[in-house]
Amino acid sequence: MRPFHYSRPGSVGEAVRALGADPGAEVIAGGTDLVTLLRDGVRAPSQLVDVNRLGLDRLSWQPNGSVHIGAMCRNAVDDSRLRRAYPGLVQALRSGASPQIRNRASFGGNLLQRTRCAYFRLPEFDCNKRNPGSGCAALNGDGAQTALFGASPSCVAVHPSDCAVALVALNAVVHVEGPAGARRIPIEEFHVLPGETPQRETALRRDELVVAIELPPAPPSHYLKFRDRTSFAFALVSAAVAVEVSGGTVRSARIALGGVAAKPWRCLAAERELVGKPFTAPSIAKAGDAATEGAKPRPGNEYKVELVRRVVRRALTELGNA
Amino acid sequence: MREKASTFAGEPEPSGPNRRTVLVGAVGAGVAGTALAGVGVGLAAPTTAPPAPQETLPVTLTVNGVRRSAPVDPRASLLDTLRDQWGLTGPKKGCDQGACGACTMLLDGTRVLSCISLAVLHDGQEITTVEGLVAKGEMHPVQRAFAERDGFQCGFCTSGQVTSAVGLLKENPRPSRAEISELMSGNLCRCAAYSNIVDAVADAARGER
Ligand SMILES: Cc1cc2nc3c(=O)[nH]c(=O)nc-3n(C[C@H](O)[C@H](O)[C@H](O)COP(=O)(O)OP(=O)(O)OC[C@H]3O[C@@H](n4cnc5c(N)ncnc54)[C@H](O)[C@@H]3O)c2cc1C
Numbered sequence: 001m002r003p004f005h006y007s008r009p010g011s012v013g014e015a016v017r018a019l020g021a022d023p024g025a026e027v028i029a030g031g032t033d034l035v036t037l038l039r040d041g042v043r044a045p046s047q048l049v050d051v052n053r054l055g056l057d058r059l060s061w062q063p064n065g066s067v068h069i070g071a072m073c074r075n076a077v078d079d080s081r082l083r084r085a086y087p088g089l090v091q092a093l094r095s096g097a098s099p100q101i102r103n104r105a106s107f108g109g110n111l112l113q114r115t116r117c118a119y120f121r122l123p124e125f126d127c128n129k130r131n132p133g134s135g136c137a138a139l140n141g142d143g144a145q146t147a148l149f150g151a152s153p154s155c156v157a158v159h160p161s162d163c164a165v166a167l168v169a170l171n172a173v174v175h176v177e178g179p180a181g182a183r184r185i186p187i188e189e190f191h192v193l194p195g196e197t198p199q200r201e202t203a204l205r206r207d208e209l210v211v212a213i214e215l216p217p218a219p220p221s222h223y224l225k226f227r228d229r230t231s232f233a234f235a236l237v238s239a240a241v242a243v244e245v246s247g248g249t250v251r252s253a254r255i256a257l258g259g260v261a262a263k264p265w266r267c268l269a270a271e272r273e274l275v276g277k278p279f280t281a282p283s284i285a286k287a288g289d290a291a292t293e294g295a296k297p298r299p300g301n302e303y304k305v306e307l308v309r310r311v312v313r314r315a316l317t318e319l320g321n322a
Numbered sequence: 323m324r325e326k327a328s329t330f331a332g333e334p335e336p337s338g339p340n341r342r343t344v345l346v347g348a349v350g351a352g353v354a355g356t357a358l359a360g361v362g363v364g365l366a367a368p369t370t371a372p373p374a375p376q377e378t379l380p381v382t383l384t385v386n387g388v389r390r391s392a393p394v395d396p397r398a399s400l401l402d403t404l405r406d407q408w409g410l411t412g413p414k415k416g417c418d419q420g421a422c423g424a425c426t427m428l429l430d431g432t433r434v435l436s437c438i439s440l441a442v443l444h445d446g447q448e449i450t451t452v453e454g455l456v457a458k459g460e461m462h463p464v465q466r467a468f469a470e471r472d473g474f475q476c477g478f479c480t481s482g483q484v485t486s487a488v489g490l491l492k493e494n495p496r497p498s499r500a501e502i503s504e505l506m507s508g509n510l511c512r513c514a515a516y517s518n519i520v521d522a523v524a525d526a527a528r529g530e531r
């Protein structure tokens with residue numbers, strides 16, 4: 001591991017100044033992702049800016065019923081109001097990693113965790129994300145974990161977060177602070193597709209800090225995750241669904257998929273199949289079919305197409321039965 | 323389950339002169355570090371040169387009830403610091419990447435993985451390792467339950483399993499068997515003693531009620 005300067009700012013302003021003053025500086029939160037990347041030589045920052053003591057670890061409910069989740073709230077967050085208002089988020093969090101990791105992993109770090117693509121994590125392989133222009137070893141490698149949607153000739157990696165998928169279904173807004181002050185990034189614009197610059201994964205600027213995640217009041221939600229084993233594994237395919245039904249008719253629906261793209265993948269076509277229809281098996285089945293629209297399977301990941309169809313159908317069915 | 327907004331809120335507000343600036347010579351503060359703080363600390367005033375890496379930083383931890391300070395390489399994991407520098411070899415290094423749970427410790431009472439954290443992040447915090455579970459010469463009820471139920475074969479994962487189970491029972495004092503399996507899933511056992519481990523945790527939960 002390359003030596004780095006460790007700094008422990010006491011305020012958001014100081015942290016932002018530290019990031020701005022050193023182009024090689026990176027934030028460290030729980031460290032559950034970054035420490036392995038440092039150890040394996042995937043990242044080699046000149047400075048680590050510790051954001052654990054900035055007071056960003058609070059949940060604050062707003063008068064209009066929305067909630068601001070501090071960037072340093074841990075993924076083990078246990079709050080009965082959060083469970084009631086956003087069951088899909090809490091299910092997504094509990095399905096991620098292990099209890100020990102969730103006790104340290106932060107919301108900010110979860111959104112900014114790096115892909116689990118093995119070729120990214122092993123510096124002996126070419127990877128455009130780790131080393132822009134070097135090529136993509138995954139293109140001719142094991143395709144089982146690769147993206148079904150939004151991939152490019154330079155990168156086929158998927159985003160590993162469960163939490164982020166739920167946040168897309170729940171229409172979250174990411175609050176960030178930088179040298180020019182505060183701004184708000186809608187969660188759907190937070191992660192970006194690889195295109196020709198897979199090294200750029202989010203809309204966050206290098207000298208900006210995530211300070212909170214805002215969730216507006218949301219309809220009932222649910223999260224369903226399929227993986228290689230029952231627990232402690234990343235999603236092969238997952239779905240977060242949030243559906244508002246009144247008088248037997250779907251008024252609004254948001255559906256997002258995990259494990260299939262470089263960002264949580266919103267399924268507009270599936271949502272359209274539901275809105276204005278009864279929330280029953282036939283429209284749910286159509287939504288499952290529509291969720292696969294635009295899928296571009298690659299050698300090794302063809303199984304994900306049928307999995308998408310079924311995960312969406314089952315997530316919606318379970319939400320309807322809840 | 324407990325109601326809480328977040329698992330840890332960091333340490334309480336430091337009293338007196340800001341410990342951060344004293345010890346770490348934070349960002350642009352221009353405060354000279356302590357003798358232990360090594361090179362480059364706090365000397366990076368508003369220059370353009372990024373601050374230099376520190377060789378060591380002073381870290382104070384309360385480990386199993388005993389407060390200790392030592393200069394620590396900022397790159398050192400919490401696990402390596404306790405095992406190699408402070409001689410606590412109860413926590414094991416199985417994978418060194420967060421995947422096996424052998425390095426589980428309690429941080430301010432909450433179970434965490436020490437291989438994927440840095441010691442410098444925990445300055446001022448309390449750590450309990452498996453060595454600290456024995457009280458007044460008596461095994462912890464979870465340790466006793468593991469012994470009685472044969473919750474192991476080779477024993478390599480056991481210190482992590484036991485510490486994790488202690489953390490689990492704090493989070494959820496009355497887990498069902500299914501919950502025990504799910505909530506112990508961060509601890510792998512290559513000998514596959516899983517069913518006895520679940521029995522042991524269930525016994526301990528019953529005993530602790
Ligand atoms: C074995 C294992 C299994 C896992 N399984 C899952 C899983 O199933 N599902 C899942 O979703 N996740 C999983 N994870 C990933 C885990 O959720 C992430 O490691 C964790 O959420 C990262 O949070 P952190 O606070 O530890 O971030 P860190 O590791 O500290 O940081 C991660 C990145 O975020 C940046 N960062 C952190 N906070 C901020 C901020 N406030 N502002 C700006 N930048 C910031 C850092 O610079 C760094 O680049 C797993 C991890 C491990 C080790």
Ligand code: FES
Nearest residue numbers: 416417418423437
């Ligand atoms: S050694 Fe820490 S999880 Fe394996």
Ligand code: FES
Nearest residue numbers: 475477511512513
């Ligand atoms: S007892 Fe051998 S690894 Fe668990």
